[in-house]
Amino acid sequence: MHTPIAQRSKLPHVGTTIFTVIGQLAAKHQAINLSQGAPNFPCSEALVRYAHEAMQAGHNQYAPMSGLPALRQAIVDKVEALYGQRYDVDSEVTVMASASEALFSAVTALVHEGDEVIVFEPAFDSYIPMIELQGATPVVIKLSAPEFAIPWDDVAARITPRTRMILLNTPHNPTGTVLSAADVARLEAITEGTDIVVLSDEVYEHVVFDGELHHSMSRHPRLAARSVVVTSFGKTFHVTGWRVGYCLAPQALMDEIRKVHQFAMFAADTPMQYALARLMAEPEHYLGLSAFYQQKRDVLVDALAASPLQLIPSRGSFFLLASFAHLSDESDSSFVQRLITQHGVATIPVSAFYRDGTDQRVIRLSFAKDEATLRAGAERLCRI
Ligand code: GLN
Numbered sequence: 001m002h003t004p005i006a007q008r009s010k011l012p013h014v015g016t017t018i019f020t021v022i023g024q025l026a027a028k029h030q031a032i033n034l035s036q037g038a039p040n041f042p043c044s045e046a047l048v049r050y051a052h053e054a055m056q057a058g059h060n061q062y063a064p065m066s067g068l069p070a071l072r073q074a075i076v077d078k079v080e081a082l083y084g085q086r087y088d089v090d091s092e093v094t095v096m097a098s099a100s101e102a103l104f105s106a107v108t109a110l111v112h113e114g115d116e117v118i119v120f121e122p123a124f125d126s127y128i129p130m131i132e133l134q135g136a137t138p139v140v141i142k143l144s145a146p147e148f149a150i151p152w153d154d155v156a157a158r159i160t161p162r163t164r165m166i167l168l169n170t171p172h173n174p175t176g177t178v179l180s181a182a183d184v185a186r187l188e189a190i191t192e193g194t195d196i197v198v199l200s201d202e203v204y205e206h207v208v209f210d211g212e213l214h215h216s217m218s219r220h221p222r223l224a225a226r227s228v229v230v231t232s233f234g235k236t237f238h239v240t241g242w243r244v245g246y247c248l249a250p251q252a253l254m255d256e257i258r259k260v261h262q263f264a265m266f267a268a269d270t271p272m273q274y275a276l277a278r279l280m281a282e283p284e285h286y287l288g289l290s291a292f293y294q295q296k297r298d299v300l301v302d303a304l305a306a307s308p309l310q311l312i313p314s315r316g317s318f319f320l321l322a323s324f325a326h327l328s329d330e331s332d333s334s335f336v337q338r339l340i341t342q343h344g345v346a347t348i349p350v351s352a353f354y355r356d357g358t359d360q361r362v363i364r365l366s367f368a369k370d371e372a373t374l375r376a377g378a379e380r381l382c383r384i
Pocket of ligand 1: 019038
């Protein structure tokens with residue numbers, strides 16, 4: 001429909017998210033889909049039953065703005081058991097309508113116009129637009145294949161009086177890296193004595209491989225005191241479509257975040273919160289998740305042994321990176337397009353996670369898929 005209304009985009013450089021673009025192309029070509037980080041296998045039957053029972057019991061109206069008390073209690077108990085930090089159940093945890101909403105609410109509440117936010121690329125594609133929507137400046141620090149290590153000296157050098165926030169993600173999407181104890185020590189030293197908030201996207205907190213430790217900010221008291229920790233039930237319980245996540249923060253930060261959350265969403269879905277609170281009482285679901293996904297990672301890595309792709313080790317998350325730099329000069333986007341149209345397998349070009357399209361000829365494969373899909377996708381990738 002034509003509109004006579006003149007308008008000015010707030011995000012003039014942003015197009016449709018890569019996950020939608022590739023998803024549609026994959027569907028059109030009936031490609032095996034190793035692109036989106038979303039399980040193609042079912043969640044626990046009990047979880048569905050719990051949600052159904054909550055609906056049947058009449059829990060179909062608004063939940064409390066901050067989240068169902070039983071769920072908040074389950075969250076703070078889990079966080080204390082795993083990471084040692086005790087968050088106040090009433091004032092320091094908020095259930096959100098997805099981790100995305102939590103990140104968005106935190107940035108909106110805490111970042112002012114003219115502030116600077118340090119963000120590392122490759123970055124999940126929502127981060128920089130979220131910052132720009134506040135009239136703030138993303139200060140981008142690029143990480144390079146194959147290590148994607150954080151250059152902490154550069155971080156220290158880029159801090160100014162305007163630096164309001166450092167946005168981190170561990171385990172990392174798309175690279176599969178995890179923060180180490182040394183990274184955390186540098187972060188702690190660099191932020192000491194400043195008013196910098198650490199916004200820590202930890203949606204893959206339970207997906208860390210080879211016995212490594214997840215360095216949640218809530219494991220490190222001095223960092224926890226300046227951090228907003230965001231995580232997701234979708235990733236943990238195989239229900240990415242439920243859109244329920246949460247964030248943790250000291251009360252002074254959380255008070256501000258809730259002011260945004262209450263007007264953006266007010267509350268997350270009620271029956272889902274009842275169901276998740278019940279499943280949280282069965283810790284084996286999240287305690288076993290690293291082993292569950294490590295097995296999937298290994299199936300994919302083994303099945304790709306005969307492919308010409310050069311794999312970059314994945315230490316956590318749902319993702320494995322693969323380089324084709326030695327195979328072709330084409331851009332990662334055209335390589336991905338060719339894999340879909342000619343070979344019937346969908347992946348994500350890593351340039352999509354760089355604002356300026358930095359192309360290192362690396363693609364991202366998701367192993368959050370059943371074994372048959374992983375094997376079938378890998379078989380096709382062996383024939384490229
Ligand atoms: N986080 C998932 C991924 O990186 C899905 C993102 C999305 O589809 N918005 O693949």
